[in-house]
Amino acid sequence: MTRLFSDLEQTEATYDGETRTVFRGGTGPAVIVIHEIPGLHPGVVNFGRRVIAAGMTAYFPSLFGDPGREVGAGYVVGALARACVSREFATWATRRTSPIVTWLRALARDAHAACGGPGVGAIGMCLTGGFALGMMVDDTVVAPVLSQPSLPFPVSRAQRRDLGISDADLVQVKARCAAGTPVMGLRFTGDRTSPGDRFARLREELGDRFIGIEIDSSPDNPHGVPRNAHSVLTLHLVDEPGHPTRVALDRVIAFFRERLAVA
Numbered sequence: 001m002t003r004l005f006s007d008l009e010q011t012e013a014t015y016d017g018e019t020r021t022v023f024r025g026g027t028g029p030a031v032i033v034i035h036e037i038p039g040l041h042p043g044v045v046n047f048g049r050r051v052i053a054a055g056m057t058a059y060f061p062s063l064f065g066d067p068g069r070e071v072g073a074g075y076v077v078g079a080l081a082r083a084c085v086s087r088e089f090a091t092w093a094t095r096r097t098s099p100i101v102t103w104l105r106a107l108a109r110d111a112h113a114a115c116g117g118p119g120v121g122a123i124g125m126c127l128t129g130g131f132a133l134g135m136m137v138d139d140t141v142v143a144p145v146l147s148q149p150s151l152p153f154p155v156s157r158a159q160r161r162d163l164g165i166s167d168a169d170l171v172q173v174k175a176r177c178a179a180g181t182p183v184m185g186l187r188f189t190g191d192r193t194s195p196g197d198r199f200a201r202l203r204e205e206l207g208d209r210f211i212g213i214e215i216d217s218s219p220d221n222p223h224g225v226p227r228n229a230h231s232v233l234t235l236h237l238v239d240e241p242g243h244p245t246r247v248a249l250d251r252v253i254a255f256f257r258e259r260l261a262v263a
Contacts, residue, residue, distance in 0.1 A: 004045055004068045013061070015106035021067065022107065023060040026052030029117030029260035031143070032059045032108055032135075036126035036231060038079035039065015043234030044125070047249075054253050055262040057115045061107060063088075063100065063128070071235065083127055091127075092152050094162040097169050101134035105141075112140045119143070121256040126150050126231065129194065130164035133183065137172045143259035145252055146185040146202075147232050148194040160197040163205070170205065177209035184255050185210065186248050188229040188236070190217040213251065215244045 008025040023040075031051045035044040040062045048058035064086075065079050083089050088100040108120045119142030124131040129149030135141045154160040163170065177183065183206055187194045202210045215232065217225040223244055229236040233252065237245045256262070 004042055008060070013107055013110070015103045018103055020103070021062045023062070023067070024057065025049075026055075026057040028056045028115065028262055029120065030057045030059055030108070030111035030115040031121035031123065031256055031260075032061070032104065032111060032132075034061065034104065034122065034124040034128040034131055035063065035065075036128060036147075036234065037065075037083065038071060038075045039069060040067040041065075041069060041071050041234075043071070043231070043237070047233050050249070050253060051121075051256065054257055056121070056256060056260060057111070059107065059111050061104070080127075089127065090152060090164065092155075092159070094152055094158050095165075095167055096152075097134045097165045098131065098151065101131050104131055105135050105138045108135055108138060108140050117260050119260065121145070121260055123147060123233075123252070124149065125233065126193075133163060133173060134165045134169055136176055136181065136183070137169050139176070142181060143256050144181075144183050145255065146183065147252075148187050148191060148230055149185065149198060150193045154193065154195045154198070157197070160195040161201045163198065163201060174205060177206045180209075182209045182211055182255075182259075184213070184252065186213045186215070186232045186252070188215050188217040188225065188232065190227050191230050193230060211255075213248050215248060 008023040013022045033048040051058040084091050090096040090098045112120045121143035122132040122135050123145040125147040129146050132144035151164040152159045199212050217229045
């Protein structure tokens with residue numbers, strides 16, 4: 001962990017009585033980088049470094065797992081099991097915002113106060129993928145990105161279409177979109193943990209303010225994307241010009257820069 005985070009500032013952030021480690025690096029407007037299962041692994045940090053290189057400040061809150069630890073099968077299973085029983089994550093319930101989103105909103109407000117700019121960007125991934133949508137309730141968040149949003153776990157049809165936020169929060173999200181705030185989402189077409197039904201619902205609710213990027217992972221797709229591909233910007237990123245995952249990455253960075261008015 002020391003080497004991975006050696007050039008980043010480490011602090012402890014406390015909101016509503018909950019204290020978590022937050023790493024920070026860069027200058028310019030803030031982007032909250034919310035890691036995926038199993039934790040703040042090197043792939044997530046590498047994505048955040050691209051945010052930093054593009055002229056922004058990346059905040060890396062550690063919500064679960066061991067910061068810096070490499071991804072492994074046992075690590076993933078253990079982290080997933082702990083998240084499933086945690087009260088902070090609405091892993092199964094529909095029409096509910098995960099309680100931890102309140103903590104993330106507070107972090108975003110402090111990041112905006114510290115870094116300035118027109119607002120804050122936020123990106124969630126996998127289990128945290130929909131958190132940026134819930135964070136939009138605060139006007140502070142002006143560039144929300146949902147990467148392979150997976151909550152609630154899509155077992156039933158209702159869960160596959162659910163957006164992982166409460167009805168009251170959805171009303172506020174729709175109002176913000178109607179006023180001009182866009183939402184970006186990313187997924188692989190064959191990813192059952194982040195189903196196409198969920199993106200269809202986002203289009204129904206948000207209209208043309210939802211920018212959906214769906215990468216072909218069907219059998220025999222032209223780029224050889226595996227059928228089980230899930231993590232668009234980290235584990236299944238192919239960092240080669242022209243590859244659809246790299247194109248998606250570039251679009252996310254451009255979205256942040258445009259919305260946060262980075263020169």
